[in-house]
Amino acid sequence: MKAARLYEYDPAMNVELRIEDVSPPTVTGPDEVVVKVGAAGLCRTDLHIIEGVWKDIMDAKGSLLPYVMGHENAGWVEDVGSAVTSVKPGDAVICHPHQSCGICLNCRYGHDMYCEHSLFPGLGLDGGFAEYFKTSERSLIKLNTGITPLEVAPMADAGITAYRAAKRAAGLMHPGAACVILGVGGLGHIALQCLKHTSGARIIAVDREPAAQVLAKELGADTVLDGGPDLVEQVRDLTGGGAHVVIDFVGELGVENICWKLLRKGGEMIVVGYGGKIEIPTLELVVNEIKIGGSLVGDYTELVELMELNADGKVRMHQTEYKLANINQAIDDFKHRRFTGRGVIVP
Incomplete structure (x- = not known):
């Protein structure tokens, strides 16, 4: 699959992501889901990642580079683990940015973003600036009828934040x-x-x-x-x-x-x-x-609430679309505020 990968940090942001052919993710756990990316939002956190602001946090267990950014993702379910029951291949979904464990006390209280064992695709492991990425069943919300991944992808983080x-x-x-x-x-x-x-x-x-x-x-x-x-x-x-x-x-x-x-x-x-x-x-x-x-990113139920506001036509994302091949142009345009609202990468 095609993916945009970061190879080095640079405070001056003079580096570019490399568009490469890499192996697509595969299901290896019972609760895992592979999503075909329909759209991935470009976030200011992505700029800070390139600048190295998150380096110490992300590399706490060893350097991640090169890796795939992209934490605002929506698309269609491609494959599911043996224990997955709430979604099936072909379902349109938006992905809460955190993969939470569901069993720690914070998860029991509904505070997904405080999960003691959380994983964060695009910020700690490979994310959605690619044709496919892997997440967990707990992170997925099925989209309402008539809503496409392209319309809502940035709401997965920017929206709920x-x-x-x-x-x-x-x-x-x-x-x-x-x-x-x-x-x-x-x-x-x-x-x-x-x-x-x-x-x-x-x-x-x-x-x-x-x-x-x-x-x-x-x-x-x-x-x-x-x-x-x-x-x-x-x-x-x-x-x-x-x-x-x-x-x-x-x-x-x-x-x-x-x-x-x-x-x-x-x-x-x-x-x-x-x-x-x-x-x-x-x-x-x-x-x-x-x-x-x-104020941190919103939790899973807040993403559900936001999707309802979106489905009712009360909250819409104003965005500019870029192909995955043009991601570096999107980053430069974002850095220099050449568009209003959100930039969205479409594989």
């Missing part, structure tokens, strides 16, 4: 409260749609890219700002003192140290993007009683 943050934000706000979304990219535009359908909050979308600003307006943001030097003053004026919740989908380039300044007293900042370092005087935390916390 955004949904998890939006769901948490919705629980913190009453109707009329203000929520600021920093970054209307592959995750931010999903969170915006989720908030529109799960809360009565007023949504302020912030992005410097004109195309992202247009998309935010189309998706129903109440206010769209360009993130200029007077952003803090603009938000405080619009909200009467600051936002109730700020969701930071950037997490670097200085944005992470602007976000907390957008909060009102008692407000909460949800950090999704990463790469930077938050610096805040402890006095600000105490006097204003603001909270700052991270």
